[in-house]
Amino acid sequence: MNVIEAINERRSTRAFLPDPVERDKLTAILEAAARAPSWANSQPWEVFVATGATLERIKAGYLEKYASKTPPATDMPMPPAWTQAAKDRRQGLSDGMARVCGEAAKRFGALNREMFNAPAVVFVCMDKVLSHWSLYDIGAYAQNLMLAAVENGLGAIPAITLVLYPDVLRREMRIPDNLKVTIGIAIGHIDKAHRINDFSSERVPFDEATHFFD
Numbered sequence: 372m373n374v375i376e377a378i379n380e381r382r383s384t385r386a387f388l389p390d391p392v393e394r395d396k397l398t399a400i401l402e403a404a405a406r407a408p409s410w411a412n413s414q415p416w417e418v419f420v421a422t423g424a425t426l427e428r429i430k431a432g433y434l435e436k437y438a439s440k441t442p443p444a445t446d447m448p449m450p451p452a453w454t455q456a457a458k459d460r461r462q463g464l465s466d467g468m469a470r471v472c473g474e475a476a477k478r479f480g481a482l483n484r485e486m487f488n489a490p491a492v493v494f495v496c497m498d499k500v501l502s503h504w505s506l507y508d509i510g511a512y513a514q515n516l517m518l519a520a521v522e523n524g525l526g527a528i529p530a531i532t533l534v535l536y537p538d539v540l541r542r543e544m545r546i547p548d549n550l551k552v553t554i555g556i557a558i559g560h561i562d563k564a565h566r567i568n569d570f571s572s573e574r575v576p577f578d579e580a581t582h583f584f585d
Contacts, residue, residue, distance in 0.1 A: 377518045384526025385482055385567045387489045387559035391422065396523050397491060400558070404516035409508035415497040416512045419544045422491045430486055432539035437484055443535040446551035460575070468570045475566035482567065483532045489557035492533055494540060496550040509553050516556060526561035526568075529554050 372380070401418065409415060421429055443449075453461070468476045486492060495513060497505050513529055520527040533555025540546055561568060 372522055374518070377521045381517055381521045382526075382571045383528040384557070384559075384561050385479065385487055385528060385570075386562040386565035387487055387526065387557065388562045389488060389490060390560050392491045392525065392559055396525070397422075397558070400516060400519040400523055400525075401493070403519035403522075404512050407508065407511035407515045409511070410504060413501075413505065413508065415501050415505040415508050417496045417498075417550055419494045419496065419540070419546055420491060421494065421540075421544060425543055426486075426490070426492060429492070429539055429543050432543065433486070433536055434484065436536050436539070441536070444537065445531065445534055446537050447534070447553055464572050467572065468567070471570040472566045476570075479567060483530065486533060487528060487530075487557045488562070489528075490559045491557070493556045493558060494534065494544070494546075494552055495554050495556070496546060496552050498549055499551050500549075506553065513554060513556060516558075520558055524560075525558055527556055527558045529556045533557060 397420070401420070405414070405416070407416075468479065482488065493516065495509055497509060517527045517529070531554075534540070534552045537546070537552045540552055541548070546552065
């Protein structure tokens with residue numbers, strides 16, 4: 372598989388099999404992710420990987436938060452507003468999922484709350500003293516990780532729901548207070564029998580988002 376093939380193959384996996392991810396495979400993916408470029412080679416990412424009993428405790432902690440209707444308290448600020456174009460694309464995502472997946476689409480909220488049944492979640496953090504510029508580097512790391520997952524026959528999905536309650540993550544993985552949790556990426560073997568994975572979101576036409584000036 373070449374890079375372009377991996378880019379075109381990558382999609383958000385919304386339901387995983389319970390099978391654990393092999394440790395050597397997970398290590399290889401994370402090592403590839405760390406080849407991402409960063410400002411002045413600052414490599415701002417600090418990575419915490421939850422699997423097994425630790426991940427089960429995190430999932431249980433999140434379910435307790437949901438049950439008590441605890442408001443999310445993400446380390447990264449929520450967007451204060453969306454552009455109309457972004458709103459339209461979000462609606463298109465929901466409509467497309469319902470059209471392709473039928474009744475399975477109604478389970479998406481529950482899958483979100485259950486961390487997509489993933490056997491592993493990678494939480495990418497960075498020091499609070501760093502500026503928003505370092506988020507570009509975090510994004511490059513995350514994309515490397517997801518492409519490496521494709522190369523290794525796995526699926527992945529980045530999701531804000533994975534980082535809604537940093538206090539639970541800090542408690543279970545001893546994440547120090549000087550770090551903020553930027554994003555979580557669920558990873559594992561794709562549940563190909565689950566209809567939610569039949570859906571792939573559309574992309575904005577190339578000419579609509581790209582502008583050439585000669």
